[in-house]
Amino acid sequence: MINTRARHALGASTLIVALASLLLSCSGSPSTTSNNGESPVRDVRKAASAPTTGEPSAPSTAEPAPRVEKVRDVFAGLQATYNDGCTTPGNCEYFLGRVFDELGSLDEAMKADLQGPEHFKDPLAWIAKLRVELGDDSSFENLKKHQDLLTGTRDKINTWMQGHPEDYR
Structure with missing residues (x-):
């Protein structure tokens, strides 16, 4: 079960990704690239699939x-x-x-x-x-x-x- 703090962190990261996607799509410059030459849209897709970070959960004896x-x-x-x-x-x-x-x-x-x-x-x-x-x-x-x-x-x-x-x- 996801604790409340983790649920809020997950919701916040989803909102950030959604807002970033909207900003990128509204920028009027779809060909803009980041410093490494890749598209910022690709960066948003990578961020959306990255695990969220936050406070660690209670330690477990078994490897998840x-x-x-x-x-x-x-x-x-x-x-x-x-x-x-x-x-x-x-x-x-x-x-x-x-x-x-x-x-x-x-x-x-x-x-x-x-x-x-x-x-x-x-x-x-x-x-x-x-x-x-x-x-x-x-x-x-x-x-x-x-x-x-x-x-x-x-x-x-x-x-x-x-x-x-x-x-x-």
Whole structure:
């Protein structure tokens, strides 16, 4: 169970990330880069997925297991990308990066699910194919180049999941 202080810290960090995203999308300068040459939108995506820091919780005698989100929770995030797209000026980089990140999280969740990766054989194969096509390049330019494959993979997984409601309800 999350204690109240941790819940408030998590809520505050989510709010900060949301506000930063809004500021970046409203800046009118989507091509602005940070000192290291990467897009500030990418920095916001990294910050959103970074663990929150705060006061440590009570010490535990056992080493905590790495936390992987449930398939249904990650799938909900992937479905939320249907309300977004590259139609809004300056939003395309965020949108494609988000779809890419959500597919990566879904890949992890499906592999860690109690049903085992064999249950998610098709979606995992589609994500693997996407990764082969993208290579190690998750830059906006490469994601934009592979936009149809990226959104097509999302769409195929959505269709597959609709046929497996026990995995997302």
